[in-house]
Amino acid sequence: MIPRHLAKTLRTVAGQYPVVSVTGPRQSGKTTLVQATFPRHSYVSLENPEHRSLALEDPKGFLQRFSGRVILDEVQRVPDLFSYIQGIVDREDRPGQFILTGSQNFLLMQRISQSLAGRCAVLHLLPFSRAELARRPMMDPARVGRIPGKLPQRQSLPGGELFKMLLTGFYPRIHDKHLPPQNWLANYYQTYLERDVRDLLNIGDLEGFGRFVRLCAGRCGQLLNLSSLATDAGISHTTARRWLSALEASFVVFLVRPHHRNFNKRLIKSPKLYFVDTGLLCYLLRIRSAEELEIHGSRGAIFESWAASELLKAYHHRGKPADICFWRDSGGHEIDLLIDQGARQVPVEVKSGQTVAADFFRDLDYWRHLAGQPEGPAAVVYGGEASYLHKDVAVVSWQHWG
Numbered sequence: 001m002i003p004r005h006l007a008k009t010l011r012t013v014a015g016q017y018p019v020v021s022v023t024g025p026r027q028s029g030k031t032t033l034v035q036a037t038f039p040r041h042s043y044v045s046l047e048n049p050e051h052r053s054l055a056l057e058d059p060k061g062f063l064q065r066f067s068g069r070v071i072l073d074e075v076q077r078v079p080d081l082f083s084y085i086q087g088i089v090d091r092e093d094r095p096g097q098f099i100l101t102g103s104q105n106f107l108l109m110q111r112i113s114q115s116l117a118g119r120c121a122v123l124h125l126l127p128f129s130r131a132e133l134a135r136r137p138m139m140d141p142a143r144v145g146r147i148p149g150k151l152p153q154r155q156s157l158p159g160g161e162l163f164k165m166l167l168t169g170f171y172p173r174i175h176d177k178h179l180p181p182q183n184w185l186a187n188y189y190q191t192y193l194e195r196d197v198r199d200l201l202n203i204g205d206l207e208g209f210g211r212f213v214r215l216c217a218g219r220c221g222q223l224l225n226l227s228s229l230a231t232d233a234g235i236s237h238t239t240a241r242r243w244l245s246a247l248e249a250s251f252v253v254f255l256v257r258p259h260h261r262n263f264n265k266r267l268i269k270s271p272k273l274y275f276v277d278t279g280l281l282c283y284l285l286r287i288r289s290a291e292e293l294e295i296h297g298s299r300g301a302i303f304e305s306w307a308a309s310e311l312l313k314a315y316h317h318r319g320k321p322a323d324i325c326f327w328r329d330s331g332g333h334e335i336d337l338l339i340d341q342g343a344r345q346v347p348v349e350v351k352s353g354q355t356v357a358a359d360f361f362r363d364l365d366y367w368r369h370l371a372g373q374p375e376g377p378a379a380v381v382y383g384g385e386a387s388y389l390h391k392d393v394a395v396v397s398w399q400h401w402g
Contacts, residue, residue: 169279
């Protein structure tokens with residue numbers, strides 16, 4: 001088993017709260033993580049029809065079967081359990097008494113806010129990060145752009161490994177079982193359509209929803225124009241918003257909001273759309289090989305989506321909200337990612353090219369001048385191998401990001 005960075009945070013909050021919820025996309029490794037972290041807890045999967053039937057018919061009696069601590073897997077499938085869990089923890093209030101997991105963040109959070117507010121810590125487990133696969137400590141967003149001295153030196157990984165990594169994606173089962181990624185992702189996507197989408201949206205038009213998802217993939221890394229997306233998908237604006245919310249709730253996509261600090265420039269107000277996993281993104285774009293990805297028109301957007309998702313994982317696996325945004329003005333100046341470090345924001349440019357060019361730094365210098373921090377921390381993440389400092393900017397190889 002590849003160790004997960006969230007395990008440390010999970011153990012910490014389980015010593016502080018009577019209920020801990022671990023959400024994330026299906027097949028992100030939630031069950032494996034909680035069972036490995038809490039080997040003495042009883043375990044029940046509510047995907048099992050027998051267990052689910054018992055819990056639905058007699059939720060109070062079902063919970064009374066467990067005298068100690070228990071893991072309830074896919075707990076959102078039995079909504080009535082939440083009210084009974086509330087009663088138990090109000091009487092006993094033992095840290096780590098209930099560990100809940102679920103693949104449908106919207107349904108799970110809705111039940112938690114109704115019954116367990118203040119009693120439950122909520123964590124998100126996403127697919128593997130680059131750092132987890134490399135068996136190294138996770139990236140610290142608070143230190144991006146501030147790396148003292150020299151950065152990690154180049155590693156002996158061929159350049160083609162970048163595109164192989166992006167194509168394969170980061171779902172644990174692909175790496176644990178060494179499965180062909182395209183076959184696994186095809187089955188994963190079909191299961192997602194047939195189960196999660198129907199549960200979340202209760203729609204019969206799965207073909208239309210599938211078309212909508214592929215259109216989203218084609219807009220990855222771009223400003224979100226929901227009206228245009230709805231028109232192209234042949235649906236209403238309201239339906240497009242609802243379907244996009246379902247993609248967010250099931251951890252397929254995430255939105256990065258614009259930074260609103262006013263530098264006396266007209267700012268762009270629409271969010272940018274990214275995919276949590278680049279393997280699934282490449283599958284939806286019908287990219288079937290690393291060689292095809294290397295020359296594909298969406299290569300830059302896919303690389304940017306990966307860089308943003310690595311930051312998202314670094315925040316979530318620390319149990320913190322993701323303080324990520326972007327900045328763009330009407331004059332065409334853009335910062336791909338801005339990391340909020342409290343008193344200041346750290347600009348990050350993301351470039352898939354393997355050679356560092358002078359124009360990589362142009363918008364970073366422009367933004368830092370406007371922000372009044374001309375020598376402030378900044379970073380460039382690129383597709384090359386060497387990491388180093390260049391005029392107070394951390395130039396970070398993809399091999400050292402995440």
